[in-house]
Structure formats: C-alpha cells, structure tokens
Amino acid sequence: xSALDPTGRLAALMRSQVATLRRQQPGRPSASRxxxxxxxxxxxxxxxxVAQRLKAVDPDDPRRAHKxxxxxxxxxLLAELGSDLARDPAxxxxxxxxxxxxxxxxxLAGALAEAASVLLGGRT
Numbered sequence: 320x321s322a323l324d325p326t327g328r329l330a331a332l333m334r335s336q337v338a339t340l341r342r343q344q345p346g347r348p349s350a351s352r353x354x355x356x357x358x359x360x361x362x363x364x365x366x367x368x369v370a371q372r373l374k375a376v377d378p379d380d381p382r383r384a385h386k387x388x389x390x391x392x393x394x395x396l397l398a399e400l401g402s403d404l405a406r407d408p409a410x411x412x413x414x415x416x417x418x419x420x421x422x423x424x425x426x427l428a429g430a431l432a433e434a435a436s437v438l439l440g441g442r443t
Contacts, residue, residue: 369394384435
C-alpha cells in the first residue's frame, strides 16, 4: 500500500488512536487474534469482509460514499478492538460519532472523500 493511499493513512491513524486507548486502559483485555484460526490471514480476512460489505451497498444510493467509509471505519475498529464488540448495541453509535467527528475535521474530510473513491473503485 503506498504512503499516498488515503485508506492506508486512515487505517494507520485509527490504529494509532486505538493503541493510545489501549494504553490508557491497561486492565482491559486486548482483542485476541490468537482465537482466530491460524490458517486464516487476518489482513486477507479483513479485506474480504470489507469487499463483501462494499459490494452490498446499492450503486444508486446517494449516501454510497458515506456508507463505504463507515463500513471501512467499522471494520478497522473491529479488527483492532475485537469482533465481539460488534454485538455491543453502543458500537454502532460510537462508529457514527467517530465518523461524524472525522468528517467535520477539515484535514480528514479530503482523505475521507479520497478513501471513499478508492473503496468504491472510483465510483462515488
């Protein structure tokens, strides 16, 4: 992934922020990747999950770009914090809040638009 790839930049930023959260909460167990099958490559699994979810977004949906970035954001957070979090009713609200905050940041808004374009194959 090139250093200019906006999805890579966003993922790096999110991983950094998640790592900071983990350091602030030392008593909380970290996401266990060891529980996953050793035959499944986590990055490949992550990429295929994101790709499947992106394909499900209606090409005519006017909020397609927004949904694509949210899918990616949600997937990165679940990959970093553990998939069990998906069952938490507050997780969706947290993803919405994080996405909204990122969208309001002028420095990130452009990267989000670029990421949506990359995620949707240039069809935003």
